[in-house]
Amino acid sequence: MIPNDGVEGTEQTAIEPFLTGRWEDSSRVTLRRITIRDQDEFLELVRASVDLHHPWMSLPTTPQEFQTYLGRFDDPLSAEGLLVCVRDTGVMAGNININGIIRGRFQSGSLAYAAFAPTAGQGYMSEGLGLVLRYAFEQLRLHRLEAQIQPGNHASLKLVQRHGFRYEGYSPDLLFIDGAWRDHERWSITNTMIGIVPSVPHPSLPIR
Numbered sequence: 001m002i003p004n005d006g007v008e009g010t011e012q013t014a015i016e017p018f019l020t021g022r023w024e025d026s027s028r029v030t031l032r033r034i035t036i037r038d039q040d041e042f043l044e045l046v047r048a049s050v051d052l053h054h055p056w057m058s059l060p061t062t063p064q065e066f067q068t069y070l071g072r073f074d075d076p077l078s079a080e081g082l083l084v085c086v087r088d089t090g091v092m093a094g095n096i097n098i099n100g101i102i103r104g105r106f107q108s109g110s111l112a113y114a115a116f117a118p119t120a121g122q123g124y125m126s127e128g129l130g131l132v133l134r135y136a137f138e139q140l141r142l143h144r145l146e147a148q149i150q151p152g153n154h155a156s157l158k159l160v161q162r163h164g165f166r167y168e169g170y171s172p173d174l175l176f177i178d179g180a181w182r183d184h185e186r187w188s189i190t191n192t193m194i195g196i197v198p199s200v201p202h203p204s205l206p207i208r
């Protein structure tokens with residue numbers, strides 16, 4: 001991670017391997033952590049994306065909601081809030097969060113993501129998810145990521161299928177979305193499925 005640049009609230013905003021191009025040189029996107037400085041652009045893009053996000057995703061629409069949302073990522077040991085940005089322009093193409101990180105025998109996390117309308121449907125989220133998988137498996141040394149997706153959300157299903165996630169099952173009434181408990185499919189991917197296994201396991205993984 002890059003060091004604190006001295007501006008309050010902006011410490012550790014960039015994910016260094018992506019900025020330096022050590023990974024995915026050909027990628028059209030980069031990843032970085034969301035910060036308070038992203039508030040205005042983020043809110044503007046969320047407002048522009050209401051039709052794309054409804055009824056699948058609800059993101060903050062006011063500064064107060066944004067700041068509450070940012071609070072979820074105060075402890076990066078339990079959740080990471082990442083932005084997928086277009087490399088050439090720096091504009092935000094979408095967000096991908098790794099929520100509910102559990103260490104120990106799980107080494108798992110739960111994905112939540114949304115594209116922003118102006119740049120949706122161009123493959124940026126697919127590339128961003130590829131970077132998130134590498135970040136999660138190589139740097140965070142997680143073992144498994146799960147996405148919970150409503151059966152009618154075809155764009156989201158295509159996104160995870162493009163990366164080789166496997167269908168694990170169906171959970172009735174799993175998540176409260178758009179005012180009701182919604183059934184979801186569970187799709188997951190493990191580090192071994194894409195051949196990224198850390199040479200040194202995360203220290204919280206039991207030896208046996």
Ligand SMILES: CC(C)(COP(=O)(O)OP(=O)(O)OC[C@H]1O[C@@H](n2cnc3c(N)ncnc32)[C@H](O)[C@@H]1OP(=O)(O)O)[C@@H](O)C(=O)NCCC(=O)NCCS
Nearest residue numbers: 053056057113114115120121122123124125126149155156
């Ligand atoms: C799910 C969601 C994030 C997918 O975003 P997206 O912008 O469609 O995803 P991508 O950037 O990967 O774009 C995929 C499209 O770009 C096309 N594309 C163009 N160039 C591409 C490239 N280089 N690589 C991959 N796809 C490319 C693909 O063919 C695909 O088009 P298609 O849908 O017609 O097949 C978006 O639909 C969304 O925000 N939905 C609402 C929120 C939501 O549902 N979140 C998930 C809840 S489970």
